[in-house]
Amino acid sequence: MRTPLVVVGLLALGVCLMANPLYLPVAVGEPDPAYTHTVQPAGEGAPVGPESPIDPDAGNDSDAVVAYADLSPDARAAFDRARDSPEGGFGVEDPDERVDSLSYPVEPTPGDGLLIVEHEGERYEFWTRTVEREPGGVVAQRALLQPVAFLGGFLAVLAGVALGLRGRLGED
Structure with a gap:
């Protein structure tokens, strides 16, 4: 019962992290x-x-x-x-x-x-x-935080898919 919940959680987390260009960078100062x-x-x-x-x-x-x-x-x-x-x-x-x-x-x-x-x-x-x-904080977000968040999101989606497939393959 917990496996489907973990799969959905990983997929949701992964999609949110991969969509980070929509909400990042956050303005941290004036231009x-x-x-x-x-x-x-x-x-x-x-x-x-x-x-x-x-x-x-x-x-x-x-x-x-x-x-x-x-x-x-x-x-x-x-x-x-x-x-x-x-x-x-x-x-x-x-x-x-x-x-x-x-x-x-x-x-x-x-x-x-x-x-x-x-x-x-x-x-x-x-x-x-x-x-x-752009202020230095925004540049750092674009250069470091956005790629790392996207990669983390991609890995979370892969983990969710792998866990979901493992659960289905294990039931067969």
Whole structure:
């Protein structure tokens, strides 16, 4: 009589543990934002092209096309630092290190986090954005707890099936 109850319990436990991506990770803190600055040449291979609302060949009448000289000194320094960086950009974590004259949206749009900067006859895309990183506890849940719980659930289902089959085969 106890064997069917144990089988059902193992199967239920296994299914709950295997379904852990539905309820894990549990938020254990606020997202940790970082503020990125990226510069890349504007051209055919860049996201700005014929299908974009910004036409890199258009005149300076577009809101998102800015002459390098028109940038604030802090924005010029950030532009130069991102352009000269081997990675094509840099990030800061402290909100006080952001440039006040630039916006940092989560999803940049032309004129808001994406500027076309004309500098020395070349046009560059200057992206500024906020990247929300998950807290360390959530990363640990995703990397350790979820796989271990899934594996434990899979093993519990296997044990329940094996116990159920052993009980049936033993009765025959």
